[in-house]
Amino acid sequence: MEISGITLVLGGQRSGKSAYGESLFAPGRSALYLATAEAGDDEMTARIAAHRARRGGCWTTLEEPLDIAAVLRNLTPERGAAPVLIDCLTVWLANVMAAGRDPEVEGRALCAALQNAARPVVLVSGEVGLGIVAENALARRFADALGELNQAVAAVADRVVLVAAGLPLVLKS
């Protein structure tokens, strides 16, 4: 099956959400992996290496911690029809907040870029709002902003799934 439109894959920590997102891409076909994480520490380096090993050779990787909306706007159909996997919005939002940018403004720009995207896009994002509310005010603000972002992206997506234990629950299709 060819992937089309906008798909949002939500999931918790180690839910298998990234592997599920990758599984939506036809094997052996070229695709663009838009990585929002930078290999800042050993834990993250190991995670990125594991993702890379799983994806295999027909993926092009682009690292972009902040301006993913601009990357999407620059993807014209003329440059090839390779679909895009953005992994993940959780890290992107953390980068946005660390850079002092406004999460709401950036979220609106991302949604506008998605609605005009020239290629199919799969976005992976974390669901972090189903535990006890954090005592730490920054963590609470992050969870609020991620919840708002997930709602906004879900509203413009054609399909939304929540992954648990590697298995999808369909929220929108």
Add this chain to the structure above:
Amino acid sequence: MEISGITLVLGGQRSGKSAYGESLFAPGRSALYLATAEAGDDEMTARIAAHRARRGGCWTTLEEPLDIAAVLRNLTPERGAAPVLIDCLTVWLANVMAAGRDPEVEGRALCAALQNAARPVVLVSGEVGLGIVAENALARRFADALGELNQAVAAVADRVVLVAAGLPLVLKS
């Protein structure tokens, strides 16, 4: 569609659960908003204001931090058929525990009142049990009590949904 019976809307932090609960009410028809939160700090005041703006003018708001079962018992059909939105049980339970009342006794009284309610009732509640168990004993006890309360209300509800990214997963219908 006219709302009927008892509906429980569960969701995480910033999942869109309150907006989803409100969306179940027919637009332009009168309804009763039973708010369990009091405008104690700036964050809460802003949240209440946002809810109020979203709801519009045909809602009557009643603030009741503790005795929501009594409010339900006093709603006779003669006083009008306006359905009720209780938002939210998470804050109500925190109020119950802060007041030194027994969560189990209060939960049973609420469920009994729901089973005899003269009007349709939608209850919004938080799902906080899907993260790592809290180190803080009070937070752990709260999560336990909320889990028990959600189970008890779900058992007497006609419909239960879990909202994620603004979208409902049907648990009971």
Add this chain to the structure above:
Amino acid sequence: MEISGITLVLGGQRSGKSAYGESLFAPGRSALYLATAEAGDDEMTARIAAHRARRGGCWTTLEEPLDIAAVLRNLTPERGAAPVLIDCLTVWLANVMAAGRDPEVEGRALCAALQNAARPVVLVSGEVGLGIVAENALARRFADALGELNQAVAAVADRVVLVAAGLPLVLKS
């Protein structure tokens, strides 16, 4: 309905996951309860007592904090067809890590034993990855290991459900 094959029941803290797992067993028929928790403190003792009261008299209880794969391997059909409830993998994994064993090796041994199990098995496990990521590195490592374990068991299971407020969402069937 007779239970068959391998069933994984996931759920959060006080979600009703254990009671749901028990409800899959035919009433009045003998069954084996494989408890991974030891009655180490008052809170745990109370929880075990509540589980025991709910289960009633036709259950045999076996306490095994670590070697549940060995117990499964020793269950021959000749010893009777009583199905098995393993409650829960969360505590088992904590025991594995506290004993200095490798969670991945132990998880693989468990999955191999499940695939060869001579009787129907229901496993209850916690879903802890849907909250904000823990600040505590050990808690984060535990959440990662539990997420991996749940994915591995889900892959060999015939049925997987996520329980919230006592109600099941089917992930695999």
